[in-house]
Amino acid sequence: MPLRRRASPHGPQRPSLRRPRTWWESLGANLPWVYLSLLIAMTAGVMLAWPIVRSDTDTWFHLENGRYLFTHGAIPHQTHFSFLEPPRESVNYSWLFQALVYWLSVHWGYYGLIVLRAAVFLATAVLIARLLGSGPQGRSWWSALPAVLCTLLLFSRDINLRPHIFTYLFIVLTVFIIERRPRWTWLLPGVVIVWNNVHGIMYPVVLLIGLAYGIEYAVNRLRGRPYRPQDARQALIPLVVMMCAIFVRPRALDFFQLPFPNLEGYLHQRISEFSRLAWRDLLTIHINALIPQGLTVVNLYGLLVVMAVVRGVASRTMRLSHLLLCLGGVAMASRGVRFVHEFALLSLPLLAANPRAAPCVAEASQRPLRSSQSEGGRDAGVGRLPRPAAWLIAGLLMLIPIRWITARVPFRPAYPFSRQALPVGVATFLNQAGSGGALMNAPNSGGYLRWMLSPRYRIFMDMEQIFTDEDFYQATQAFVQAPMLRRIVSRYDPSFITAPMENQQFAGVIKEFPEYVPVFFDDAEILYASRLREPDLTARYALQEIDLLELAKHARTILGDESLSPSVLQALERLIAIDPGCGLTRYLLGLAAIQSSAYDQALSHAGVIVEQYPEWAQGHALRGRALRGLGRLDEASRAYRRALRLAPGRSVLYKELGLVFRAQHQPARAYRMLKRGVDLFGSDTSLEDLYLLGSVAREAGKLADARAVFQFMLAERVSPGETTWIDTLATELSQLTSGGIFGILPEAKGEVR
Structure with missing residues (x-):
């Protein structure tokens, strides 16, 4: 059959031997970008399905500042929420972000914050994919791999709603416009104005980007590169205006006296995300059960950057601007672990322009991995991997990012807001029973307490950088050293003290202050009130007959059998009327109901726990015990299995499950469970x-x-x-x-x- 020839206006051409691609080959050719698209969509879906939880309480102090802005019509620049004297002063560099999140919370509650978080992540990830996918390698694995790693890095930070998520978006948007849409550079000043008011502390990154491309432009002019007037209009002039735009913000001159951030003191010791990177961590790649551990994702990304630098130097295609951006990112990462994300994003232009490791790797990747043929024409040795093995390895590699994401969100807490590790009950009690005043607190919960209690109450401090190292030292040591607490009490005489439940040392410290008595507790903290300042409240709500630490220890065990006195049960009932969602109180009352065979009451308590803390094994275990007592064995079995997924290996759960199987006349299954229980x-x-x-x-x-x-x-x-x-x-x-x-x-x- 004669070969068809393609008609061409340039004369006859050689016959085409290319056959049409099958759907399988098309899928294989586009697999990198199909996988990347699915990964980004899945990650955005996870962020939509994940509630607002406490990784830190910064989200809530931003909400409180936004409320202050709308209430007073002014941007807060002082510690209006703290009883420290004199007030600490600084420049609010995230006022626009605070206004945005507060407005969203007023109109859509936590749902609006979740959508904002997912939308910013999705926009950033898509821009990264567009930037890398339009490079020399197009939509290949070489461009998809850094995009996958960036997606993982973004997820680990964007899951926490703070203004830095907009910095990540604006870094990528700025670089994308300069690299891929030079005609849009007139938008850059506007982008920077918004950026500088959303997260203005990152103004050095704006200067770094502008200087990197500006220096490259100047060097090219000095080296006699061809000059086109439109280059200045499309690049240099917008870059200069962009850098000047960082002054378009309130109190601009005062703002630039701020450090970036103040890492010269001891900030890295009191805030974990500012801790310094160790060389040992940077040289470690550890994958366990297909889940990268530690800084493995960062290290893999850094390896790609090093390989791209080698490629650019070897091929003499390295652009000065790309190298300067990368070096600036390295300098930032050396200041603290939180800045590795800025390093990753600033290295994107370098990776997009030099996607392969080295010329030899590039050439090898273009050659088919076939073995040499023998004289008879047949394969003489081992050739490429068998197709099933290759697909198996590829599948395992593609599973690693998915495993990494799911490992960080194993069990979804209550949606759209989880009270886990937050003093929700303490704040509720103070708003209902208290009359205002000063509240001594541990810094970690300060942001949430501000949001819930201000302006009626003033706290000691939160985790804002506006506070000094001395403030932080006093706040932490007051809960472990009586002299430090006495120093604060003698100066400020706070009406209330709230201490973390997990801090068992404070029980010994507070004994030296008999004027303070416990009046309330929730799942996170214990509240003490001053008899001198709050005589009526302490007379009504004092919990001196309860060993709170022993109760907390009792609640951490699954289905314990310790009995509670009638006075303790009466006090717990009083607390649950104020804070119905407290898991600890509900759990203790549920265990007491089990001991008295009041299984309906126990089931009611368990239902509230499961609703408020679906990730808490104790709630499901209590529910299973109540259902077993009611004879609802199938439901009890499901509840125990759920508890086992949340708390693997707990012997008491295997024992309870064995009792269920025995009651169901399944002795073989019952014995298997009891052997483990x-x-x-x-x-x-x-x-x-x-x-x-x-x-x-x-x-x-x-x-x-x-x-x-x-x-x-x-x-x-x-x-x-x-x-x-x-x-x-x-x-x-x-x-x-x-x-x-x-x-x-x-x-x-x-x-x-």
Whole structure:
């Protein structure tokens, strides 16, 4: 059959031997970008489905500043929320972000904040993909890989709603306009004006971008490169105006006296994201169960950057602006771990222009990996990987980013807002029962307390950089050293003190201040009130009869059996009326209801816990116990399984699940669960549990195991005076005929043969 020739206005051409691509080949050719698109969409979906949670409480102090701005018509520049004297002063560099998030919260609540977070992430990720995908390599794996790593890095930071997410967006947008849309450079001044008022502390990044491209332009002119007037109009003039635009903000001259940020003191010691990078961490790549650990994602991205630099230098295609941006990013990353994201984004132009490792790698990637042929024309050695193996390896590699994302959001908390680790109940109590005043607090929860209590209450401090190292030292040491707390109390005389529940040292510290008594607690903190300043409140709500730390310890165990006194139960009922969503109080009341066989009440308490803390195993375990007591065994089984997914390996859950299977007349499954739930050799394992294990083994037909358990009880656990147990076990053993694994007979107690 003759080959068809293509008609051409330039004369005859050689016949085309290219056959049309199959759908499989088209998918393979576009697989990198299909995968990247799906990953970005999935990650944006995860961000939409993930609630506002406390990774830190900065989100709430931004909300409170936004409320102050709308209420007073002025940007806050002082610590109006703190009782520290004199007030600390600074320049608010995120006022536009604060106004935006407060406006969204007023009109759409936490849902509006979630949508904002996901939208900013999606816009940033899409711009990164467009920037890399329009480079020399197009939509190949070489351009998709850095985009995938950037997506992971963005997710780890954008999940926390703070103004830095806009900095990431504006870095990529600015570079994208300069690199890919030079006719749009007239937009850059406007972009920077918005950027500088949303997150103005990052103005050095604006200067870095402008200077990098401006220096490159000047060097090219000095080297005699061809000059076109439109180059100045499209690049140089907008860049100069862009850098000048950083002055378009309130109190601009005062603003530029701020450090970037103040890392010369001890900020890196009190805020983890400012901790310095260690060389050991930068040289470590660790992937466990397809989940990158530590700084592995950052290190892989850095490796790509190094390879791109090698490629650019070897091929003499390195642009000066790209190198300056990359070096600026390296300098920023050296100041703190939080700046590795800026380094990644500033290195994007370098990766887009030099996507492959080195010329030799580029050439090798273009050659088919076939083996040489033998004289007979057949493959003589090992060629490329078999297609199934290649697809398997590719699939595992593509699974790593998905595993990394899901590992960071394993179980979704309450939606759209989770009260986990936040003093929600303490704030509710103060708003309902208190009359205002000064509240001594630990810094970590300060942002949320500001949002909930200001302006009626003033706190000590939050985690803003406006506070000094000395302020932070006093705030933290006051909860572990009585002299420091006495120093603060003598100067400011706060009406209330709220301490983290996990800080057990504070129980000893507060004993030296008898005027302060506990009046309330929630899942995160314990509130103390001053008898001198709040006599009526302390007389009504004092909790001196309750050992709060012991209660908290009791609540951390799953299905504990400690009983509570009537006075404690009465106090818990009083607390639950003020804070119905408190998981700790609900859990303690639920356990008390189980002990009194009030399973309906226990189920009601468990339902509230599961609603407020779906990620908390105790709530599902309590629900399963209540359902088992009500005879709803299938539902109880599902509740216990859910609890096991949240708290793998908890023996009490296996024991409870075994009891459910036994009640369902499934002795084999019951025995499998009880073998994992009852520790045969545990010193604290009760005789009742051991007897249960042996009885279920007998019911399951495991006669040798049953005999072994009963013999072990007689030999090691039953004392000679416990005649009831001896008679019971002797009766059980007389009914068993097969030998046990221990070979211990009642008459030869203590001997092993």
